[in-house]
Amino acid sequence: MSFSPLISELVAALKCLPGVGAKSAQRMAFTLLERNRDGAMRLSEALHDAMEHVSNCEQCRTFTESKVCGICANPSRSESAQICIVESPQDILAIEQTSQFKGKYFVLMGHLSPIDGIGPSEIGLDILQTRLAEESIEEVILATNPTVEGEATAHYIGQMCKSHNIPATRIAHGVPVGGELEYIDGNTLTHAFSGRREF
């Protein structure tokens, strides 16, 4: 026995969501059909609009539907002499929640991973290179994840900074090794920022 074609397709499509297996996809499909068709329609539109229009900020590469994201478009931020390098847009949110950092960001959208064919240009380091050359940057804060790949990526960018005579620092204290930045609490992140050392 199977569901009708449109319901089967909905269940299958819901499984594209991370962490959603067959059983919960089924539960979601029926709950929406039974109790929340307006919410499902809203989600349908939100998915469509976001996928259609969200691209990368021209300056920092974070996700935005504008040419330039809110932080890069904010003069008090973009004129800062500090630039913080993170792996993902969610890391920006985590750092912003500490209210400790007032500079600008650069989002790698990943990390170096030669084995997967992810080299410097895949994580936007050509764009970063240009920014290091053209902007007056006094400090690059390396806030990649404390994982093997994150460290290797930080090391690589640290070398880039050196060649431009820009001091690079690495966030350090409080971030558990092997942890992922976006899941760290704000207090730990605050410590990690204030305890950063020359890289």
Next chain:
Amino acid sequence: MSFSPLISELVAALKCLPGVGAKSAQRMAFTLLERNRDGAMRLSEALHDAMEHVSNCEQCRTFTESKVCGICANPSRSESAQICIVESPQDILAIEQTSQFKGKYFVLMGHLSPIDGIGPSEIGLDILQTRLAEESIEEVILATNPTVEGEATAHYIGQMCKSHNIPATRIAHGVPVGGELEYIDGNTLTHAFSGRREF
């Protein structure tokens, strides 16, 4: 700091899914943007199409985009003299997976709950009444959930059957096969005892 409007809206809309809170909605939104835009577009369409076209089977009330669902449209099923009453379309799936039942179904889409204003007509008992009167039914199997509301609903439908001189049976409640006695709740054990049969 907040996300761009389209991303914020996507995160908010994802929270309409059962079991999805703020943190996982965020993770879903970024994972789709980063890695699975095709999947997200497919989900957007599947949601739209299902909400737009899926309604209730005219005969059994289960969800379908056809006038009559696959089971009701199957002559070998619809001509059966047995009708099984369940609370939700997912219960049909569970029963079908046993391959034991070859009759037809009737889906209440809930259970009686006077406190929430859910009376007989809200769970389709007017339609069931007509079917009991017009079809030649030899047995009504009451497969509502073994909860207070499910029992009350089964009791109510049992009375309806009585007035039509149609025998009604209730699925057995007891110790699940493979279950360990010591972990079974007392209420279930009581049912298991009172429902015991010659061995």
